[in-house]
Amino acid sequence: MMERIRVLVFLGIFAAMSGSAAAQTAADRAREEKIAAKCVSCHAKESPGIVNDWKASQHARARVGCYDCHKAKKTDVDAQAHKDILISVVVSPKDCSRCHPKEEREFSESHHAKATTFLRSETPKGRIMDNVLGYKVEGAAAARTGCEKCHGSKVEIGENGTLTAATWPNTGIGRINPDGSKGACTACHTRHRFSVAEARKPETCGSCHLGPDHPQIEIYLESKHGVIYTQEKDNWNWEIAGGHWDVQYYRAPTCATCHMSGIGDAEVTHNVSSRLSWKLAPPRSEARENWKENREAMQKVCLNCHSVNWVKGFYQQGDDAIKLYNEKFFDPMNAEMEKLYEEGLLTKEQFDEEIEFKFFEYWHHEGRRARMGVFMMGPDYAQWHGFYELGRGKLELLGMIRELREKKANGHGSTSEEMRKK
Numbered sequence: 001m002m003e004r005i006r007v008l009v010f011l012g013i014f015a016a017m018s019g020s021a022a023a024q025t026a027a028d029r030a031r032e033e034k035i036a037a038k039c040v041s042c043h044a045k046e047s048p049g050i051v052n053d054w055k056a057s058q059h060a061r062a063r064v065g066c067y068d069c070h071k072a073k074k075t076d077v078d079a080q081a082h083k084d085i086l087i088s089v090v091v092s093p094k095d096c097s098r099c100h101p102k103e104e105r106e107f108s109e110s111h112h113a114k115a116t117t118f119l120r121s122e123t124p125k126g127r128i129m130d131n132v133l134g135y136k137v138e139g140a141a142a143a144r145t146g147c148e149k150c151h152g153s154k155v156e157i158g159e160n161g162t163l164t165a166a167t168w169p170n171t172g173i174g175r176i177n178p179d180g181s182k183g184a185c186t187a188c189h190t191r192h193r194f195s196v197a198e199a200r201k202p203e204t205c206g207s208c209h210l211g212p213d214h215p216q217i218e219i220y221l222e223s224k225h226g227v228i229y230t231q232e233k234d235n236w237n238w239e240i241a242g243g244h245w246d247v248q249y250y251r252a253p254t255c256a257t258c259h260m261s262g263i264g265d266a267e268v269t270h271n272v273s274s275r276l277s278w279k280l281a282p283p284r285s286e287a288r289e290n291w292k293e294n295r296e297a298m299q300k301v302c303l304n305c306h307s308v309n310w311v312k313g314f315y316q317q318g319d320d321a322i323k324l325y326n327e328k329f330f331d332p333m334n335a336e337m338e339k340l341y342e343e344g345l346l347t348k349e350q351f352d353e354e355i356e357f358k359f360f361e362y363w364h365h366e367g368r369r370a371r372m373g374v375f376m377m378g379p380d381y382a383q384w385h386g387f388y389e390l391g392r393g394k395l396e397l398l399g400m401i402r403e404l405r406e407k408k409a410n411g412h413g414s415t416s417e418e419m420r421k422k
Contacts, residue, residue, distance in 0.1 A: 035085060036065025053192040069095055078178035080161035089163060090155055092177035096185050106270035113182045115151040115174025119143070129360055132350045148172055150208035152184060173208070197238035200245070202229065205255040212365045214281070215385075219369075219378030220255065228252035242268045247304050258301050266300040275301070277315075278322055280371045283363045284330050285322045321374040321382070329390045330363055336401055345404045355400045362393045 043066075044051045054060050072079035072088040079086045088095075093113075097104035107113055118130050134143035144153070144166065152172020156164040173187040187208075188199040198204055206217025220226040229252050236250040243262040250257075259275060262268035266275075275298035277291040288294060295315065302311045337359055340346045346353055351360075370386025373379065 032067050032071070033063070033065060036067045038083075039066035050192050057193045057195070059192075059194060064099070076161075076179065078155075078157050078161050078163065088161075088178070089168075090177055090179075091186075091191075092179050092181045093183045093185055094177070094179050094181035103270045106274075107183055107185075108181075109274075110271040111273045112173045112187075115172060116153055116176055116182070117174070119147055119151050119153070129350060129364075133360075137351050152176065196242070200238055200254055200256040200261075201233075202226070202254045209255075213368055214372065215369060215381065216255070216372060216376060219373050219376040219381045222380055223377040225252040225254075225377065229254060253301065253305075258298065261301075263301055264304045266297060278318075278371075278375070280375065281368060283334065283367070284326055285371060318375050322371060325367060325371055325387075325390070329387075329394060330367060333359065333362065333394060333397055336397070340401065340404065343408075345408060355397070355404070358393070358397055358400065362390065362397060366390045366393055 040051055040054075054066070059065075067085070067087075069091045070087045070089070072086045074086065076086075076088055078088050078090055080089065093104045093107060119134060130147070134147040138146075148170065150172055152175030153167055153170060154176040155170055155178055156167045157178055158164045171184045171187050173184060174182055175184045176182055177184075186194070188204055189195060190198060202217055202220050206220075209216035210218060221230065232251055237245075238249075240249050245261055246263045253261075257263060259272040260269055269275075273288075273294075275294050276288055277295040277298070278285050279288055299311050299315075302314075306314075337346075337355075340355075341348070346356070350356060366386060366389040369381050370390060373381030373383070373386050
């Protein structure tokens with residue numbers, strides 16, 4: 001059975017490749033395969049790791065060669081003369097869509113494809129602070145080596161089609177490519193093996209989804225799902241074709257299972273956002289557009305291992321926790337911060353006063369940990385790293401606010417002016 005499924009994977013890739021090459025003549029195809037053979041011959045000496053990875057890939061078994069992905073036209077803005085051919089270093093989702101149109105279309109609709117918007121001026125309300133922190137408070141070099149490594153940035157073209165050092169290397173999930181497409185498939189399917197097994201393992205997601213502000217990998221490993229994964233992962237089959245990888249091959253879900261995999265009545269998708277019902281990253285959580293349909297899609301995954309009542313109770317507890325965060329912790333403190341700006345106790349400049357950092361961490365770190373801990377079944381993150389920290393943080397913020405008002409009442413003038421002088 002497993003071998004049959006592997007054959008289906010191979011045939012699927014080969015059929016897609018054959019379809020994309022349908023307009024080619026036999027002579028054209030033979031020429032491109034000859035070019036690819038030269039690539040392999042040269043790179044086996046100059047960068048053998050690349051060739052070794054490719055030889056172990058499904059691409060190699062389906063006769064998808066280097067030139068199939070890297071070939072370029074004269075009109076391509078990033079076309080480079082390499083030996084006696086034109087190539088593009090950046091392989092974009094648009095390139096991948098020649099063989100994987102469904103996956104590319106779904107990915108382009110996901111929040112992954114929009115990841116750079118959180119670092120630019122058109123970022124959603126409330127998230128502009130990420131942009132200010134990265135590029136102004138910290139500095140461009142810090143943003144390039146930190147924020148952009150996960151979020152991505154626009155790849156700029158220098159002389160002769162070369163990529164600028166300030167924007168390359170760049171495998172951020174929302175990378176803006178020279179051809180105008182958004183995303184980097186290699187963020188999850190690293191080159192040049194492009195492994196489905198790698199993309200299914202939580203450590204891959206955890207390369208970006210970790211840390212004080214979005215500790216999904218830490219929460220997952222604390223959860224019952226993560227405990228089972230840690231104990232049994234070496235015995236699971238990770239190579240099964242999409243749409244067939246279900247609970248007969250593993251005992252607990254990974255990130256990919258819940259957000260992407262075809263399991264039970266749930267269909268495979270590369271839109272990682274399509275099963276989410278709440279927005280957990282913004283300052284205040286709101287229901288997503290089409291949240292009911294999204295929730296139904298996620299619950300189809302849950303029902304493979306849990307009863308209807310279990311799933312219903314889990315979501316009710318989660319919804320109650322989100323309401324608690326919004327109404328008890330975020331809304332009152334956000335209103336207090338708005339008053340400080342209205343009263344002139346804070347400047348309009350962001351992150352020039354200590355309380356602004358405190359409030360940012362209040363929702364961006366502690367608030368996210370609480371909300372994410374709830375919906376990913378990480379009780380310690382929901383409690384001690386989340387709501388407990390929110391309770392203490394609220395008290396500290398109220399104390400800072402009281403101090404600002406007392407200083408003004410005692411005739412010390414604008415506290416923001418004092419703090420700039422210190």
